[in-house]
Amino acid sequence: MSKAKLGTETQKATSEELVRSLVEGKSRFHQLPKWLTAEEAARVRRLALEELTRTKLQHLGNYTCNMEAASHQNCENIIGIAQIPMGIVGPLPILGDHVKEEVFVPLATTEGALIASTNRGCSALRHAGGARVWVEDVGMTRAPVFRTSSIHQTRDFLAWVSTHEDEIRQVGERGSRHLKLLDIKPFTFGTSVWLRFRFSSGDAMGMNMATIACDRIVREVIEPNTDVPCVALSGNYCVDKKPATVNWHEGRGKRLHAEVVLPGELLRDVLKTTARDLAEVQYRKNLLGSVAAGSLGFNAHFANVLAALFIATGQDVAQVVEGSLGITCIEPEGREDLRVSVFLPDAPLAAVGGGTGLDTQSEALSMMGVQLDPQKPGRAVMRLAEIVAATVLAGEVSLLASMASSDLAKAHERLGRAPRTRGSNGTAPF
Ligand code: ADP
Numbered sequence: 294m295s296k297a298k299l300g301t302e303t304q305k306a307t308s309e310e311l312v313r314s315l316v317e318g319k320s321r322f323h324q325l326p327k328w329l330t331a332e333e334a335a336r337v338r339r340l341a342l343e344e345l346t347r348t349k350l351q352h353l354g355n356y357t358c359n360m361e362a363a364s365h366q367n368c369e370n371i372i373g374i375a376q377i378p379m380g381i382v383g384p385l386p387i388l389g390d391h392v393k394e395e396v397f398v399p400l401a402t403t404e405g406a407l408i409a410s411t412n413r414g415c416s417a418l419r420h421a422g423g424a425r426v427w428v429e430d431v432g433m434t435r436a437p438v439f440r441t442s443s444i445h446q447t448r449d450f451l452a453w454v455s456t457h458e459d460e461i462r463q464v465g466e467r468g469s470r471h472l473k474l475l476d477i478k479p480f481t482f483g484t485s486v487w488l489r490f491r492f493s494s495g496d497a498m499g500m501n502m503a504t505i506a507c508d509r510i511v512r513e514v515i516e517p518n519t520d521v522p523c524v525a526l527s528g529n530y531c532v533d534k535k536p537a538t539v540n541w542h543e544g545r546g547k548r549l550h551a552e553v554v555l556p557g558e559l560l561r562d563v564l565k566t567t568a569r570d571l572a573e574v575q576y577r578k579n580l581l582g583s584v585a586a587g588s589l590g591f592n593a594h595f596a597n598v599l600a601a602l603f604i605a606t607g608q609d610v611a612q613v614v615e616g617s618l619g620i621t622c623i624e625p626e627g628r629e630d631l632r633v634s635v636f637l638p639d640a641p642l643a644a645v646g647g648g649t650g651l652d653t654q655s656e657a658l659s660m661m662g663v664q665l666d667p668q669k670p671g672r673a674v675m676r677l678a679e680i681v682a683a684t685v686l687a688g689e690v691s692l693l694a695s696m697a698s699s700d701l702a703k704a705h706e707r708l709g710r711a712p713r714t715r716g717s718n719g720t721a722p723f
Contacts (some may be wrong), residue, residue, distance in 0.1 A: 308337055315341035322370040331364035331371060338372045352376070358652045367648055377401045379605055379657070380408035385415040385687060386423030389679035391672060392662075395419075398684050399657040400601035407597055407688075410695065413563075414687030417694070420559050424683035426551045428675055431544035432475050433499030433641065435507045436489040438528025439521045447481050450521050454479065454488060457514070464514050465506040471495030471670060472502045478543065480530055486521070487530035489539075495670040498546065498609060498643035500533065534611045536589045541618055546641030547674070549619075549682035550634065555690070557629025564694035568631045574697045575623040591620040593696075595637060598688035602681055605657040607648025608641070615639045621689045635686045642681065644673035 305328065306314070314320045315338070322341075325334045339350045353373030364371040380402070384395035398415075400408055418424050441447045454461070454477060462474045471494055478489040490510070492503045504526060511523045527533065532540050560566055583591040590596070596617035603610045619637040626632045644663050648654050658664070663677045 331360035389426040391676040401605040402601040414691030429548040436530035549637040551682035551686040552634035566697040570697040607654030
């Protein structure tokens with residue numbers, strides 16, 4: 294069958310012919326005719342794949358999601374929907390600027406025990422009066438890399454950029470009323486120059502908007518006026534989807550803070566541990582262990598809670614890589630209590646765009662009251678960010694406590710057999 298026939302309105306091929314064409318390699322998955330609906334195209338691809346891979350695909354095609362929207366905005370060559378179990382944790386009381394109540398948080402995961410553990414963390418935070426949160430809207434960054442002919446041209450280039458920020462801003466912001474250029478941070482060595490553009494992007498995560506704006510800035514303003522060529526629109530100093538020190542220091546997306554004071558009785562009765570044991574796990578694991586490993590994540594498992602929240606709410610899941618940067622701090626408060634806080638400098642988040650509009654993802658956001666308000670752009674994503682910060686804190690508290698208590702249990706077991714010659718309080722020194 295010719296490609297011409299597959300693509301014409303007048304001579305529509307049957308599904309069977311389209312499947313055969315795919316199976317015989319006469320056409321490719323992306324070459325199905327435009328007149329097919331997204332659902333029909335997905336079905337044709339599945340039928341071909343069943344033959345090509347000798348796999349029965351009975352679940353991929355079971356969905357209620359709007360395929361037309363998904364195939365246009367989220368996924369090419371669409372063949373169906375991957376199903377990931379979603380659970381709920383909470384209620385989680387949050388004391389923030391945008392959330393001042395208890396919320397239920399949906400988490401999509403295939404990692405058994407993650408939800409039970411985070412839910413236990415929520416319970417601890419409830420008993421402790423809630424999670425205090427603070428979110429800084431750092432902004433989305435994109436850093437094109439330029440090639441100069443000498444360090445003197447670099448010097449002149451940077452001087453030109455700094456004296457033409459208004460012009461650059463005008464061109465960059467032209468495409469969207471939600472995008473605002475906040476600043477440009479240059480970095481250079483040799484004949485390479487990176488310009489790290491930082492934008493605020495309303496309720497959107499902003500990566501597409503920032504990239505489109507940078508492209509316009511480079512093509513319309515910088516290159517024609519400086520004769521310095523841009524080698525790549527993303528010069529890896531942005532830094533998107535890679536763990537990086539510049540994001541640690543400068544932040545990216547939203548910078549999250551959350552804290553709670555855990556009273557001694559709560560540590561004992563709910564978390565089955567003590568301030569001393571929890572602090573020791575924090576010190577030797579999150580701090581010393583991370584230093585020993587050269588890690589950029591001085592935390593127990595930010596990535597676990599982030600990934601589950603990202604999948605549930607349609608965030609860009611690959612950004613969990615950068616979201617996992619950050620530190621958990623634990624310090625004594627009085628004699629028996631502990632102040633626990635989490636700091637995530639690099640959490641790119643969205644309440645609009647990306648996968649947030651997909652059906653289950655949008656339901657998950659609604660459950661948490663994350664809804665766009667056209668009168669107050671940027672508020673919805675700040676609400677989401679506060680919830681993310683508090684949930685990550687719940688996850689840290691619970692996992693660290695369970696490590697502290699199981700170490701204790703092991704120590705008690707050892708102590709039951711060995712002579713009591715080690716810890717003055719009856720527990721083994723760790
Ligand atoms: P991103 O730029 O976050 O990668 P998209 O490419 O999906 O994601 O862009 C987000 C889109 O959402 C833009 O077209 C933007 O104009 C639109 N939009 C609608 N409402 C808002 C809002 N309140 N804040 C930011 N963007 C919004």
